[in-house]
Amino acid sequence: MFVKTNDEGNIIENRESETFPLMYESYKLNKIPSRSFFFIKSDSEKSQIFINMIVIMLIGAVVFILLTMRNLFVFPVFIFIYLFVIAYMIIDFLIWRKRGIRTIFLSENGIFLYTGKENKEEFIPYEAITGIDLHKKGARKIINILLKGKADKTIPGVTLFLGKRKRIINDAFNDKKFERMIELLASKWGKRESENNKKV
Numbered sequence: 001m002f003v004k005t006n007d008e009g010n011i012i013e014n015r016e017s018e019t020f021p022l023m024y025e026s027y028k029l030n031k032i033p034s035r036s037f038f039f040i041k042s043d044s045e046k047s048q049i050f051i052n053m054i055v056i057m058l059i060g061a062v063v064f065i066l067l068t069m070r071n072l073f074v075f076p077v078f079i080f081i082y083l084f085v086i087a088y089m090i091i092d093f094l095i096w097r098k099r100g101i102r103t104i105f106l107s108e109n110g111i112f113l114y115t116g117k118e119n120k121e122e123f124i125p126y127e128a129i130t131g132i133d134l135h136k137k138g139a140r141k142i143i144n145i146l147l148k149g150k151a152d153k154t155i156p157g158v159t160l161f162l163g164k165r166k167r168i169i170n171d172a173f174n175d176k177k178f179e180r181m182i183e184l185l186a187s188k189w190g191k192r193e194s195e196n197n198k199k200v
Helices: 045-069 075-099 175-199
Strands: 002-005 011-015 025-028 036-041 101-107 110-115 120-125 129-137 140-152 160-169
Touching: 011 036, 036 175, 045 075, 101 175, 129 175, 140 175
Parallel strands: none
Antiparallel strands: 002 011, 002 025, 036 101, 101 110, 110 120, 129 140, 140 160
């Protein structure tokens, strides 16, 4: 089965065969949840490895320049820091490979998450969401979907999460589609919250 989307990730159409115009992006999938209206898929593992390698080289260059500028450059120290960065990036990739979120569908009833290489499915209905917290660190955007919990921001610059949550990072996704997902998710959840408040 194929799903056709526009450049923002909004689902245009589903078909059994790939016969979409070139102006749309199409993806081959084993399963498409019913009543889905938005779809976003992460980059391939090869793309993630390539990106991580670029990040490692850039961080190495920045560390080298900083140590040199401050007259603190010592080769063993540089190697130690650089090996730490490499180890961190490898561990980060392995964690993403095992349980990172690969595919996201938004439907009328909730959000479908597919994680890890096996694409394990998890469904979160909008009514189960108790809050949505968006955190930005430079170009990195992190959305925390709170489930029976809340975000405590009483300490300036620090967010403490109480209860269960689902954390989604934009690293492996197209930025434009990720931004659109945040807008749609907040809108759908907000609408459901308003309906629930009217019933009380």
